Amino acid sequence: MKRIRLRPGLITDSWELKLTALGLSVLLWAAVKSEATSRFTMRDVPVEVRVTDGAWVMVGGADPATVDVDVRGPVRELIGLAFAQAMLVVPVDDVEDTVEVYRTRAEWLEYGGRFENLRVDEMEPAALRLRFQPLERRMVPVAVRLANGLQTAARPVIEPAHVLVEGRRDYVAALDSVVVRVSDLAAVLDGSVRLPLDSVRAGVRVRPIEVDVHFEPVPEPSLEAGSGIR
Secondary structure (H helix, E strand, O other), X not given: OOOOOOOOOOOOOOHHHHHHHHHHHHHHHHHHHHOOEEEEEEEEEEEEEEEOOOOEEEOOOOEOOEEEEEEEEEHHHHHHHOOOOOEEEEEXXXXXXXXXXXXXXXXXXXXXXOXXXXXXXXXXXXXXXXXXXXXXXXEEEEEEEEOOOOOEOOOOEEEOOEEEEXXXXXHHHOOOOEEEEEOOHHHHHHOEEEEEOXXXXXXXXXXXXXXXXXXXXXXXXXXXXXXXXX
């Protein structure tokens, strides 16, 4: 049987060139493999609702608050997608009822990156439930609350006496006043001060956010003549 003899230096000669060729072959293999199509499931993608209908406000968040998304595409893009900040952004331009159901759409998915060859196969769940209330606006009186120990000679005068409150209908309807609290004796003694209104609750706006309050301090007791104090 004929023996195969390797020339001395066959492995070691030009080792840099051989290593380069090996590296190029590995890169070529990876490039080919990266074009293979595969499937990836993004779990718990958050849902964000953007309401542009000015006559309604959203109550709470989407139900459910997250979705699972099955995506198909090149492996190299799926690998990048695994590290992207994906979000399902639901645009709401026209509200017709207090409860509405929206079917999820692939074009609502924002990846936070550029992925040109990905395709959404499926979303779970396939629909979202959104709740709304009509936007309510009305003028509400302002009330002053003095801290314990503070007194005035007359009821404080507030300018303006009413402020505009805007928000979901049930919140606004439950308001009988918006409060401004006074806890500083110096404010009472100064006679007039601008003070911020208490925050009503999340989702309700008040305008203006400050009012001028005018006080009439209680007169200090004076010493009467002949009181016997010398």
